[in-house]
Amino acid sequence: MKYQNACRLVLTAVAVFCLGEGAAQDLSTFEIMDNNAMGLSVAPFAKRGECLVDIDRDGWADIYILKYNGEGYSRLYHNQNGKFTDISNQTPFAAIENRAGVRTFNGVFADYDNDGDRDFAFGTNENIYLLRNDNNVFTDVGQQMGFVGKKPGGFIVEWHYSIIGWADYDLDGDLDCAVFQMNNPNLYLFRNDGDHFTDVAAQVGLNGTKLSIDSFINPITWNDWDMDGDPDLAGRKDFYANENGIFREVTAEIGLAEVAWTNHKDFFDYDNDGDLDYVNITGNTNEGENQLWENRDNHFYNVSVESGFSLVRDRFRGVAPGDFDNDGDQDVFVQLNIDASMDVLLVNDETEPGVRAFSNVAEFIGLTKMGDRIGGGFFDYDNDGFLDIYIPSAEFNHILYHNTAANNANWIGFRLEGARSNRDAVGSFVTLYQGGKKQMRYFKAGSDYLRQDNPFVHFGIGFATSIDSVVIRWPLGAKQTLTGLEIKKYHNIKEPEGTAVSKPDGRLGAPELFELAQNYPNPFNPSTTISFSLQRESRVRLTIYDVAGKEIQTLFDEVAGKGSQTMHWNGCDAAGNPQPAGVYFYRLQSEDGRRVRKMLLVR
Numbered sequence: 192m193k194y195q196n197a198c199r200l201v202l203t204a205v206a207v208f209c210l211g212e213g214a215a216q217d218l219s220t221f222e223i224m225d226n227n228a229m230g231l232s233v234a235p236f237a238k239r240g241e242c243l244v245d246i247d248r249d250g251w252a253d254i255y256i257l258k259y260n261g262e263g264y265s266r267l268y269h270n271q272n273g274k275f276t277d278i279s280n281q282t283p284f285a286a287i288e289n290r291a292g293v294r295t296f297n298g299v300f301a302d303y304d305n306d307g308d309r310d311f312a313f314g315t316n317e318n319i320y321l322l323r324n325d326n327n328v329f330t331d332v333g334q335q336m337g338f339v340g341k342k343p344g345g346f347i348v349e350w351h352y353s354i355i356g357w358a359d360y361d362l363d364g365d366l367d368c369a370v371f372q373m374n375n376p377n378l379y380l381f382r383n384d385g386d387h388f389t390d391v392a393a394q395v396g397l398n399g400t401k402l403s404i405d406s407f408i409n410p411i412t413w414n415d416w417d418m419d420g421d422p423d424l425a426g427r428k429d430f431y432a433n434e435n436g437i438f439r440e441v442t443a444e445i446g447l448a449e450v451a452w453t454n455h456k457d458f459f460d461y462d463n464d465g466d467l468d469y470v471n472i473t474g475n476t477n478e479g480e481n482q483l484w485e486n487r488d489n490h491f492y493n494v495s496v497e498s499g500f501s502l503v504r505d506r507f508r509g510v511a512p513g514d515f516d517n518d519g520d521q522d523v524f525v526q527l528n529i530d531a532s533m534d535v536l537l538v539n540d541e542t543e544p545g546v547r548a549f550s551n552v553a554e555f556i557g558l559t560k561m562g563d564r565i566g567g568g569f570f571d572y573d574n575d576g577f578l579d580i581y582i583p584s585a586e587f588n589h590i591l592y593h594n595t596a597a598n599n600a601n602w603i604g605f606r607l608e609g610a611r612s613n614r615d616a617v618g619s620f621v622t623l624y625q626g627g628k629k630q631m632r633y634f635k636a637g638s639d640y641l642r643q644d645n646p647f648v649h650f651g652i653g654f655a656t657s658i659d660s661v662v663i664r665w666p667l668g669a670k671q672t673l674t675g676l677e678i679k680k681y682h683n684i685k686e687p688e689g690t691a692v693s694k695p696d697g698r699l700g701a702p703e704l705f706e707l708a709q710n711y712p713n714p715f716n717p718s719t720t721i722s723f724s725l726q727r728e729s730r731v732r733l734t735i736y737d738v739a740g741k742e743i744q745t746l747f748d749e750v751a752g753k754g755s756q757t758m759h760w761n762g763c764d765a766a767g768n769p770q771p772a773g774v775y776f777y778r779l780q781s782e783d784g785r786r787v788r789k790m791l792l793v794r
Contacts, residue, residue: 356637
């Protein structure tokens with residue numbers, strides 16, 4: 192704390208902070224951009240959140256702002272070389288929302304059909320919508336795809352919908368969508384079956400849980416905090432681990448039984464130790480309820496006091512981690528609303544090896560806008576490698592803070608594209624190694640309630656002039672190592688489709704041979720073939736499950752040699768009883784990891 196207070200004094204005078212290694216690095220500053228000059232037209236309605244996302248994969252981050260209430264409709268601004276154009280007329284927003292009685296609550300972009308552009312799901316107080324994106328023209332396909340909700344039973348006056356986010360919960364290579372509905376004790380989990388969506392929340396253990404009952408609107412997020420490769424769900428106070436496609440509450444088990452009731456949250460590696468820590472913002476004025484929890488071997492500990500993570504007030508409306516000053520540590524932006532106070536930007540500093548402290552530097556670096564604003568996050572709209580901030584505002588229409596890059600620190604970024612995994616590469620872990628240190632990012636679609644931000648993977652590296660390597664763990668488990676990468680550049684990285692991992696200089700790396708192939712034929716009747724390959728001799732278990740997670744039959748459970756293996760399933764359980772038509776999952780477990788795919792049995 193003594194060091195933290197000293198840093199605050201230095202910031203007041205010259206806006207620098209001290210690094211743990213004894214060096215000093217200037218803080219980067221922000222300037223407020225003119226909305227008209229940026230092409231951000233007037234959007235006259237109450238706003239409540241944003242999506243900062245590259246809708247067409249052209250390498251520039253676009254802006255969506257959500258109409259919360261009143262007349263008007265949401266807006267979509269396409270980014271062209273750092274300037275924006277309103278393309279809302281290429282969406283059905285006006286037809287759906289332009290009535291005073293319609294309120295929109297949350298939306299998330301993701302490429303559900305793996306065709307290369309990002310589609311959009313959002314919820315209102317009346318319905319949920321799925322908009323397919325075809326060359327930036329959006330068409331509502333919710334009804335035909337089975338992406339529909341129902342009014343809950345009983346006498347209720349509110350049943351609005353809110354999109355939680357997209358994730359490949361069943362690890363089959365496409366993105367599924369979770370939806371919250373007010374006054375409904377059940378969530379929706381729309382499993383993506385290619386040509387339609389199926390609500391499987393009941394089969395995977397999500398109905399009637401604390402997630403759906405206690406969450407109110409949508410403080411539920413996807414995140415793989417245990418880093419086992421499948422996405423988990425975090426609610427207001429409750430945490431559910433994904434175990435082979437079935438969800439189990441683990442709140443007390445992972446040390447979060449005392450977490451404060453939350454409005455906004457995120458998981459990020461604040462201490463660069465290679466796992467995901469947890470930040471929790473309540474919006475209440477009670478001391479100690481805005482918290483930072485450190486992950487130590489998948490058990491969380493409250494480190495708010497020792498880290499100086501202290502926020503005591505209300506009306507917080509967003510929390511977004513990001514390395515705005517490119518020093519190699521992720522900072523935390525905390526956004527206020529309808530308030531004559533400035534937002535909060537907590538700079539993260541390693542004061543000495545293993546010891547960290549946060550200090551609020553917002554007033555020193557130009558975050559000066561106050562008044563009506565809600566939802567906000569980081570993104571790099573001009574591709575200069577420094578994270579900017581966007582906040583929607585009813586009072587100012589838009590607040591775009593441009594990061595001036597004043598400290599000229601170095602950086603590197605990545606735009607990921609899945610091939611075998613989902614096209615958006617949602618669920619990827621990216622780890623950067625440089626000078627004996629490491630940083631890690633987890634890529635997701637839907638950051639928190641009211642925001643989807645930072646659509647590219649971004650790392651600051653301070654004064655370093657090179658990096659050692661970057662390791663990408665793709666969503667379906669393949670690992671790719673990249674070396675010799677140029678800094679101060681965004682690299683477009685596509686997941687290797689074959690068994691070999693390409694390095695940027697064109698040479699082949701070590702083969703990635705732990706694979707589980709799609710069964711053939713699929714759909715099938717009466718039998719199908721399942722193939723897998725191993726990179727070394729290993730104990731292997733290949734098991735069939737139904738959609739409720741019940742084990743149907745174990746096809747293989749013994750030591751297998753390196754290379755390819757082929758198994759057959761005849762559509763029966765272990766006792767030889769034919770199984771009904773429907774979706775089944777098959778899981779391969781070995782010493783090198785786990786793979787899961789789904790298949791369709793027809794009768």
